[in-house]
Amino acid sequence: MPKLWNETIETHRRAVRDAILNTTAELTAEHGLRSVTMSQIAENAGIGRATLYKYFPDVEAILLAWHDRQITEHLRQLAEVRDQTDGAGEQLEAVLRAFAHISRQSRGHHGTELSAFLHRDERVVRAQQRLHGMIRDLVSEGAQTGVFRDDIAPDELATYCLHALTAAAALPSEAAANRLVTVTLSGLRDGHPTPDDRRPTSRHQHQERHTERSGH
Amino acid sequence: MPKLWNETIETHRRAVRDAILNTTAELTAEHGLRSVTMSQIAENAGIGRATLYKYFPDVEAILLAWHDRQITEHLRQLAEVRDQTDGAGEQLEAVLRAFAHISRQSRGHHGTELSAFLHRDERVVRAQQRLHGMIRDLVSEGAQTGVFRDDIAPDELATYCLHALTAAAALPSEAAANRLVTVTLSGLRDGHPTPDDRRPTSRHQHQERHTERSGH
DNA sequence: CAGTTTACGAGACACGATGTCTACGATGTC
DNA sequence: GACATCGTAGACATCGTGTCTCGTAAACTG
Numbered sequence: 001m002p003k004l005w006n007e008t009i010e011t012h013r014r015a016v017r018d019a020i021l022n023t024t025a026e027l028t029a030e031h032g033l034r035s036v037t038m039s040q041i042a043e044n045a046g047i048g049r050a051t052l053y054k055y056f057p058d059v060e061a062i063l064l065a066w067h068d069r070q071i072t073e074h075l076r077q078l079a080e081v082r083d084q085t086d087g088a089g090e091q092l093e094a095v096l097r098a099f100a101h102i103s104r105q106s107r108g109h110h111g112t113e114l115s116a117f118l119h120r121d122e123r124v125v126r127a128q129q130r131l132h133g134m135i136r137d138l139v140s141e142g143a144q145t146g147v148f149r150d151d152i153a154p155d156e157l158a159t160y161c162l163h164a165l166t167a168a169a170a171l172p173s174e175a176a177a178n179r180l181v182t183v184t185l186s187g188l189r190d191g192h193p194t195p196d197d198r199r200p201t202s203r204h205q206h207q208e209r210h211t212e213r214s215g216h
Numbered sequence: 217m218p219k220l221w222n223e224t225i226e227t228h229r230r231a232v233r234d235a236i237l238n239t240t241a242e243l244t245a246e247h248g249l250r251s252v253t254m255s256q257i258a259e260n261a262g263i264g265r266a267t268l269y270k271y272f273p274d275v276e277a278i279l280l281a282w283h284d285r286q287i288t289e290h291l292r293q294l295a296e297v298r299d300q301t302d303g304a305g306e307q308l309e310a311v312l313r314a315f316a317h318i319s320r321q322s323r324g325h326h327g328t329e330l331s332a333f334l335h336r337d338e339r340v341v342r343a344q345q346r347l348h349g350m351i352r353d354l355v356s357e358g359a360q361t362g363v364f365r366d367d368i369a370p371d372e373l374a375t376y377c378l379h380a381l382t383a384a385a386a387l388p389s390e391a392a393a394n395r396l397v398t399v400t401l402s403g404l405r406d407g408h409p410t411p412d413d414r415r416p417t418s419r420h421q422h423q424e425r426h427t428e429r430s431g432h
Numbered sequence: 433c434a435g436t437t438t439a440c441g442a443g444a445c446a447c448g449a450t451g452t453c454t455a456c457g458a459t460g461t462c
Numbered sequence: 463g464a465c466a467t468c469g470t471a472g473a474c475a476t477c478g479t480g481t482c483t484c485g486t487a488a489a490c491t492g
Contacts, residue, residue: 009438009489016439034250034276037478048441053480060250064337071343078350088357089364093401095354096377100384100393107385121280127287134294138311141304148305152395159383160399161312167379168316169323171372177316179368183376185309187403225460225467232469253449264470269451 019045020055021066028063074102132158139188148188157188235261236271237282244279290318348374355404364404373404 023045042052136158142148239261352374359366
């Protein structure tokens with residue numbers, strides 16, 4: 001692989017840089033965050049160790065650059081999706097859908113969490129599942145009572161709850177956290193709208209604006 | 217600190233173990249995930265390096281044990297909150313509120329994300345902010361148009377969106393991800409209900425089911 | 433085409449972290 | 463008081479790190 005001399009120097013350096021980033025992402029996803037070393041990266045990227053140091057000073061810098069590349073690319077995609085749509089409501093829906101898609105794809109990469117390195121452990125997984133189970137049971141019970149929506153599996157709603165509420169860590173005040181809970185609960189109620197398991201592309205443009213949910 | 221000999225051996229080992237876990241959490245929050253070493257932990261915990269190895273084989277094991285302790289304790293708290301309430305709806309609301317509270321408190325610990333180690337970098341922060349800004353602007357515009365709720369700051373709603381949708385990574389199918397978007401959007405609409413920055417305990421039972429958004 | 437610049441790789445180096453082991457002192461248990 | 467257990471300090475080989483030099487090959491310059 002070291003012989004990927006491309007036409008100009010500029011493009012060559014770019015190619016090597018990308019190869020480093022990709023290799024690092026793979027190694028991270030494979031062996032966890034903490035065990036990735038400069039030596040491994042150099043070897044797997046097919047370049048010398050000294051060469052690697054001419055591109056990045058340490059592993060953290062590589063991870064940072066990788067994350068930067070990822071999020072920049074995602075931003076570009078999302079902006080494109082947004083600009084291909086009209087109206088704030090439709091735009092946001094399209095952007096959120098694209099974001100969910102991206103989130104799904106970049107799972108396993110090591111995502112944006114240290115899960116890749118923690119979820120290797122069985123105990124942690126089981127503890128998370130107990131937490132998930134607790135929420136799921138409450139959602140399920142509430143759905144049967146008619147308090148919560150029953151058009152979506154309690155399992156998925158529980159996942160939604162847990163992730164949505166981690167946003168609390170980023171909020172500045174306790175009051176804001178309470179508002180977050182309110183918003184999250186709104187997502188759990190919302191009556192029993194039209195089943196929304198399929199193609200979104202032809203649904204939200206003419207409906208949903210002023211008609212609100214008419215069906216059911 | 218090495219002289220924390222407590223009465224019995226059992227309690228002593230427990231105390232040392234907890235000290236190790238706490239020290240590791242502090243060091244992680246301070247210097248990031250990757251830079252924490254066994255030597256540092258031993259020194260900061262006030263014990264010998266060889267002793268540390270008699271408790272844990274490596275840093276990962278300590279982090280695992282710490283995370284396990286955290287989540288177990290959280291589970292206990294949440295179960296307590298749940299059992300002090302009646303009715304699935306109220307129980308879930310109480311549990312989610314407690315969970316949000318916990319999330320807020322354990323931010324900075326290193327949370328459950330590798331953010332503690334990535335968010336140290338300015339570029340990453342700015343990239344995240346651009347993403348946040350894009351969503352926020354759409355939410356804001358939609359609120360002015362009347363499509364989305366306007367009782368909560370677009371900033372907070374954007375945070376909610378981004379976190380909620382990271383759940384997509386944990387979902388098994390693309391259809392499930394689409395349902396997740398639907399649920400998340402439900403949280404953004406939900407008419408303009410009573411301002412909910414305060415006590416929730418007596419609101420959601422009789423309203424909100426068949427009334428749907430009446431105002432506007 | 434010849435000369436210069438740039439990038440690469442291999443090897444060497446000192447340093448720090450790792451994981452293991454031994455010997456010895458201190459503490460709790462019987 | 464005898465014994466088991468725990469903690470500490472030190473030694474050790476090994477590995478990753480960060481820096482450097484040197485020899486080579488490719489790309490840019492005129």
